[in-house]
Amino acid sequence: MVSMSVSYSAIKAASEPEAIAELLATRVIGPVMPSVVVKKVRPKSGRRFEAPRVMWNIYEAELELADGLTANSLIWTKAFFTDEGCREYQQRISRLLSSQNGNPLDPRGYVQFFSDLNLFLFFFPTDPVFPKMSIVFDPHAMAPMLREHFEGLRPKADIKSLSCTRVKYLPEISCIVRYNAEIGEERPLTIYGKLQHSKRGAMTYEVMQALWDLPARQSGDLIVARPLAYYPSHSLLLQSELQGDEIKSDRHSEIFMAQCEAAGRAIGHIHNSGITVGEPHVADVEIERLELRLEQFKMSAPRIFFLLRDLLKHIAVKAEKVAPETPVPSHGDYKYNQFLYDGEHFGMIDVEYFVQAEPSFDLGKYCGHLVPSNPKDWSDSARAEECRRVFLDAYLSVRPGYKGARFSLYEALSLATRALVVAWSQPRNWEHTAETLVAMGFERLKTRWGE
Known part of the structure; x- marks a missing residue:
């Protein structure tokens, strides 16, 4: 029997969108950016409960900036039911916690720990499992890596601009990113990237390559995306677009x-x-x-x-x-x-x-x-x-x-x-x-x- 240091009801209450909005306003954004108003926090799909140890939740926070403009931030929380589990996780990400610059709206992300709630709050793209997530979502940083693959899909294409869009995200599990290259045509040239935990992308790439080589795929009976590359340094798998x-x-x-x-x-x-x-x-x-x-x-x-x-x-x-x-x-x-x-x-x-x-x-x-x-x-x-x-x-x-x-x-x-x-x-x-x-x-x- 696991001894619960923080009750399920307490963590559930602290994880409600209204409670997260209050947390952002009074303990995260408000103290360092008083001119930024937390307008609303909405839950997003991806909630996970690993009984009896930990709970993840994902939200989108609507913020009103000092100039009156509105910005949306993806945030996620990880709450522990036992002090022991919380301490172990805190130790594991200690370097990340100590490297914060105090700006919760930093484009590179942000994380803050609340000891009274056994709760860690993250701003995307910060993710302990994917330390290079911010690079993966930086078009300028990714352009050299992607160039050869766009060239392989469309030789001599003139790439005028490159954009990155988050498609799906499960904290500490996986993330899908869409790279659109504008080439002066009606539709952009697209490559999809997928980050997976535990270096699972290497296995996924091997599976996709095996499927791509099957006679059933070559005859059109099995339609799959073409695997392009796997970069273990980024935990990133690249594949061609599968339209539909x-x-x-x-x-x-x-x-x-x-x-x-x-x-x-x-x-x-x-x-x-x-x-x-x-x-x-x-x-x-x-x-x-x-x-x-x-x-x-x-x-x-x-x-x-x-x-x-x-x-x-x-x-x-x-x-x-x-x-x-x-x-x-x-x-x-x-x-x-x-x-x-x-x-x-x-x-x-x-x-x-x-x-x-x-x-x-x-x-x-x-x-x-x-x-x-x-x-x-x-x-x-x-x-x-x-x-x-x-x-x-x-x-x-x-x-x-x-x-x-x-x-x-x-x-x-x-x-x-x-x-x-x-x-x-x-x-x-x-x-x-x-x-x-x-x-x-x-x-x-x-x-x-x-x-």
Whole structure:
């Protein structure tokens, strides 16, 4: 049992947008820049809770500067529930803490520690895991590194200007940056950069290169971005632009259904590829991870806690009874939102979770995310069933030998994971949604392959 030095309720209260706005106004910006007004603080997606140790939150702060202009700053917090964990982190980033110049609006970022809250507050681009983040977002500093790659994409292109845009950011985990080179045409020439923790970019680059070399990619059956380079000194992976829009969640749209078919074939080609990159991943890891996360809901959502605990017990029993499938190269986070649509083709993105796993791992995760979280009527669920059938039929057209021995197990795991996420984020009608997902998990666990 971990002794909590700061309660969950205290950290949750201190992490509310209004509390962060007060903190910025009275203890961060106000004391050194009294003319700057904190107008509003809005939460952004990316909140993470690593029970029972630490919580991350991301915000956007709207500031009114002395000249009346408005500026927006991305800030994030990391709060520890134990003094021991807090001290260890404080020691780990001590050099960063001591190197601050006292300006919270420094373009290179800023960090401040609040000992009474066990909370660290960061201004982007400061991130202890990515010390060169500010360089990665500096067009002038990045121009020499990017020049050869733009030249490779468009020989002799005349680059008139270069801009950097943050696309997605998870503190201490990953960040996506878009580099646009204006070349005098209607659309800029674009390269995407991705920073990943623990030097994972090296593995991602190797996976992307292997996918790029596949016959299925060369024939057009598998569409992926072209890997350009990996720079370990910056933890930065560069890749070509994959054009298209994200897939919307409307199961009734023709695009969504077409994506299900394309996704089935694409993952079939990956499972057949023979790519050896990626660590082994087994069902026990998924089960244990959910069991660990589940404990945080014992008091706050007791009904969901007991329902999920029961489902996980049944999943564990089935995992013991049914022999594991032969591992194959696997995407690791396979869902419909891992694709972009350009009006003709579906391109696959985000392969940083690539592993060697049972084929049912990818298939179960994908199908578990086809179930609508809040169906408006029976037709939504019926359409999701049709999407599931189309996806699996497309997969079998590429891998007809697949027998689905442990498919129900992994599909139930996917639904259990979604229920846990709902219980954590607590959107509208979250209890009903979580209970529905658990009930579907039980149903899928008992459903035989082919039914």
